[in-house]
Amino acid sequence: MNLVLIGAPTRRLGALVAATLLFAACGQGAADDAARPPLRWGGDAEGGAPFVEADPADPARVRGFDVEIAEMIGRGLGREPRFVQVGWASIPQSVDRGDVEAGMSGIEDGPGLRARFAVSLPYFEFQEVLAVRPADRGRFRTLADLAGRRVGTLGATMAYDILLGEQKRSGLVPVSYDDDIHPYQDLVAGRVDAVLLDNVIADRSLRRTGGFVIQPAPVATGHYVALFSRANAALRDSANQVLRERMRDGSLEQTFRRWEVWSDAQAAYFQRVLAQSPRADPGAASSDRLLRAYLPALARAAGVTLVLSLLAMALAVAVGAAVAAGRVYGPPLVRGALTVYVEVVRGTPVLLQLFVIYYGLAGVVRLPAFAAAVIGLGLNYAAYESEIYRAALMAIPRPQLEAARTLGLSEGQVLRLVRGPQALRLALAPMTNDFVALLKDSSLVSVITVVELTKQTAIWATNVGSWVVPGIVCALFYLVLSLPLSRFAHRLERRWSHA
Amino acid sequence: MSGALSIHGLHAARGGRPVLRGVELDVAPGEVCALMGVSGAGKSTVLRAVAALEPFTAGSIVAGGFELRPGPLPRESRLRGLRSKVGMVFQAHSLFEHLTALQNVTLAPVHALGWTRPKADEAAMELLAALGVAARAGAYPRQLSGGEAQRVAIARALAPGPMVLLMDEPTSALDPARRGALGETLRALARQGRALLVATHDIDFAHDFADRVAVLSEGALVEAGPARQVLEHPTHPGTRELLRHTDGDDRAVDRGSLR
Numbered sequence: 001m002n003l004v005l006i007g008a009p010t011r012r013l014g015a016l017v018a019a020t021l022l023f024a025a026c027g028q029g030a031a032d033d034a035a036r037p038p039l040r041w042g043g044d045a046e047g048g049a050p051f052v053e054a055d056p057a058d059p060a061r062v063r064g065f066d067v068e069i070a071e072m073i074g075r076g077l078g079r080e081p082r083f084v085q086v087g088w089a090s091i092p093q094s095v096d097r098g099d100v101e102a103g104m105s106g107i108e109d110g111p112g113l114r115a116r117f118a119v120s121l122p123y124f125e126f127q128e129v130l131a132v133r134p135a136d137r138g139r140f141r142t143l144a145d146l147a148g149r150r151v152g153t154l155g156a157t158m159a160y161d162i163l164l165g166e167q168k169r170s171g172l173v174p175v176s177y178d179d180d181i182h183p184y185q186d187l188v189a190g191r192v193d194a195v196l197l198d199n200v201i202a203d204r205s206l207r208r209t210g211g212f213v214i215q216p217a218p219v220a221t222g223h224y225v226a227l228f229s230r231a232n233a234a235l236r237d238s239a240n241q242v243l244r245e246r247m248r249d250g251s252l253e254q255t256f257r258r259w260e261v262w263s264d265a266q267a268a269y270f271q272r273v274l275a276q277s278p279r280a281d282p283g284a285a286s287s288d289r290l291l292r293a294y295l296p297a298l299a300r301a302a303g304v305t306l307v308l309s310l311l312a313m314a315l316a317v318a319v320g321a322a323v324a325a326g327r328v329y330g331p332p333l334v335r336g337a338l339t340v341y342v343e344v345v346r347g348t349p350v351l352l353q354l355f356v357i358y359y360g361l362a363g364v365v366r367l368p369a370f371a372a373a374v375i376g377l378g379l380n381y382a383a384y385e386s387e388i389y390r391a392a393l394m395a396i397p398r399p400q401l402e403a404a405r406t407l408g409l410s411e412g413q414v415l416r417l418v419r420g421p422q423a424l425r426l427a428l429a430p431m432t433n434d435f436v437a438l439l440k441d442s443s444l445v446s447v448i449t450v451v452e453l454t455k456q457t458a459i460w461a462t463n464v465g466s467w468v469v470p471g472i473v474c475a476l477f478y479l480v481l482s483l484p485l486s487r488f489a490h491r492l493e494r495r496w497s498h499a
Numbered sequence: 500m501s502g503a504l505s506i507h508g509l510h511a512a513r514g515g516r517p518v519l520r521g522v523e524l525d526v527a528p529g530e531v532c533a534l535m536g537v538s539g540a541g542k543s544t545v546l547r548a549v550a551a552l553e554p555f556t557a558g559s560i561v562a563g564g565f566e567l568r569p570g571p572l573p574r575e576s577r578l579r580g581l582r583s584k585v586g587m588v589f590q591a592h593s594l595f596e597h598l599t600a601l602q603n604v605t606l607a608p609v610h611a612l613g614w615t616r617p618k619a620d621e622a623a624m625e626l627l628a629a630l631g632v633a634a635r636a637g638a639y640p641r642q643l644s645g646g647e648a649q650r651v652a653i654a655r656a657l658a659p660g661p662m663v664l665l666m667d668e669p670t671s672a673l674d675p676a677r678r679g680a681l682g683e684t685l686r687a688l689a690r691q692g693r694a695l696l697v698a699t700h701d702i703d704f705a706h707d708f709a710d711r712v713a714v715l716s717e718g719a720l721v722e723a724g725p726a727r728q729v730l731e732h733p734t735h736p737g738t739r740e741l742l743r744h745t746d747g748d749d750r751a752v753d754r755g756s757l758r
Contacts, residue, residue, distance in 0.1 A: 399593035403652075406550050408582030408611035408659060410575055417610060422597050496597075 039079040042086035042100035050259035051106040065259045066104045076242030103227035118236040122223030125269040130215040131195040152183035152192040156459040159196045294460045301456035315378025320385025345383035358448040373445035392423035432489035503694035508558035526694040533705035536715035542698035563662040586656035587665040594640040600651045601636040626654040645672045666697045682708030
């Protein structure tokens with residue numbers, strides 16, 4: 001639960017490549033070591049210490065308590081552990097697909113996960129703790145004190161679910177992040193009033209950046225587990241035996257001490273686990289129930305996507321038209337400045353622009369996330385719109401414009417009555433295209449804490465450990481949003497086709 | 500001689516290169532004047548200077564009582580007096596494609612002259628009827644034939660009631676039968692008191708329908724006079740070159756019997 005999820009697709013691709021290479025390597029080694037293939041396990045090195053991090057002495061290697069536990073399990077099974085880099089949110093899917101046999105990286109136990117996976121003995125107990133600014137130490141002690149306030153956390157986590165529950169109760173406003181660094185930065189900057197996350201992450205952020213305090217009373221208790229596919233329950237059972245053994249002989253304690261996450265509470269938890277006989281999976285949550293539980297949230301998120309896209313497109317059309325007019329009619333200086341704007345915006349990733357507007361400009365103007373999303377997407381698409389309008393304006397034959405002038409129409413009337421209407425007809429198809437693209441690009445704004453359709457789907461998918469149903473439902477939502485627009489544009493085009 | 504259109508000592512340059520060198524030309528009300536010359540002789544430049552679409556460097560133009568001076572083009576708001584007096588019919592593709600034939604004709608009266616819509620519609624239908632395209636009033640430009648589109652363009656140029664009508668190569672897209680019909684139309688327009696200046700390199704057309712012919716060669720007016728006299732007994736080498744050039748194989752469109 002410690003991750004920076006920026007650029008997830010690239011990393012997912014990287015993981016895929018890594019897994020493919022690994023398969024190839026396995027195929028080669030199979031002849032001489034068929035009895036004991038390596039234990040492929042997936043984790044996210046971007047999550048960092050104490051879970052999994054690149055070894056500063058040898059960045060090709062990883063270290064962390066999850067790494068040591070994977071080594072313990074591997075040794076116990078007589079198999080050499082082999083690390084595969086997987087983006088944190090994709091670990092369950094990687095296990096499901098068989099890219100890796102086990103997933104570990106501060107993965108939280110939960111009923112959604114248990115419904116789909118064979119889950120190991122919970123090997124670590126953590127507390128969800130509340131971080132607040134020092135000045136608020138006295139007034140924000142519990143979630144109940146934060147009614148109507150913004151509270152940040154990682155999306156798709158137990159902490160996020162807790163905040164959603166609290167939202168219904170007290171009107172607290174959950175703010176979802178894709179990584180665990182920005183919530184604390186925004187807390188210090190005053191964008192959120194508290195952060196709810198695992199004590200492991202909170203302690204680490206306190207050491208690294210500081211500027212906040214952690215309330216002593218935990219909000220909830222959770223556990224980290226290793227993930228196996230259901231078909232691989234036997235491997236899970238063997239791993240559980242190893243884990244239980246390492247709890248008993250103190251090597252797990254040593255690992256946790258080494259990574260400075262050991263506590264008396266952890267010792268008490270180990271005692272409780274060892275006192276119990278190996279337990280069966282607790283009752284799993286059915287996916288039907290989860291579908292019913294998530295549909296309203298998904299519908300709301302679709303609303304966010306639609307409103308965000310409409311506002312961003314309105315901004316893009318207005319700014320784009322102004323930029324196009326400036327580039328066609330303006331003096332050379334204006335034309336030059338607008339050309340620079342268009343080239344810079346088109347030549348850099350929209351993700352980067354969103355980051356700059358939301359985090360980079362935070363020192364100058366502290367925009368609310370939704371406003372930053374509208375402005376970021378709107379100004380980005382304005383560059384593309386302006387090129388469409390400019391090309392459309394330039395496509396109107398010159399004799400028409402000159403004929404309009406000789407008829408006595410003013411420059412403004414020529415634009416409004418002759419050039420504009422025809423340019424609009426030419427621009428309609430590419431504009432429709434752009435709006436549909438914008439509808440989908442709006443999923444990028446989850447990096448600046450706006451929970452829209454794709455983010456909400458990812459949260460759901462992570463909780464149930466599968467993308468099949470959430471993916472289909474999400475796709476249907478997008479189609480329902482985009483198809484009417486395409487049809488409308490198509491009809492308009494047909495009506496205009498004679499002219 | 501001072502007519503509806505008077506051009507004196509007109510010089511124009513394009514990219515530093517002179518394209519008109521002291522053109523003198525008058526067109527009286529009721530007269531059809533053919534402005535002739537090979538491609539690049541400067542015919543279009545004269546028309547565009549009169550229509551205030553291009554600046555000129557020296558000389559003067561008085562069109563419909565409005566005087567244009569050398570130098571940069573005046574702002575459109577200062578050209579109002581010219582715009583309602585001088586109409587122009589372009590070679591091709593000048594109809595507003597998003598508007599019907601009728602809307603093309605009424606656009607200027609309604610928006611530039613402030614007529615009411617019923618008044619503009621009525622006047623436009625009269626013009627379209629006079630030009631024989633009233634039945635096509637509701638059609639869009641793409642639905643019109645070349646000849647129909649040209650007549651709609653003429654109706655549009657006539658709608659504000661100009662005294663001077665400029666036409667650029669009106670016969671270039673017409674078959675011989677249509678050329679005859681167009682010539683009769685132009686004669687009728689002139690009879691109503693307008694001055695017509697028609698840029699063309701169509702010898703037959705000029706011969707049959709123009710009162711006068713003015714020949715441009717390399718930006719200079721080399722010969723002018725009654726159409727038959729100039730075309731049947733050319734005196735200037737530039738005119739002979741025009742006749743030879745146009746009568747040759749390279750201008751199939753314009754070939755015909757030269758009586």
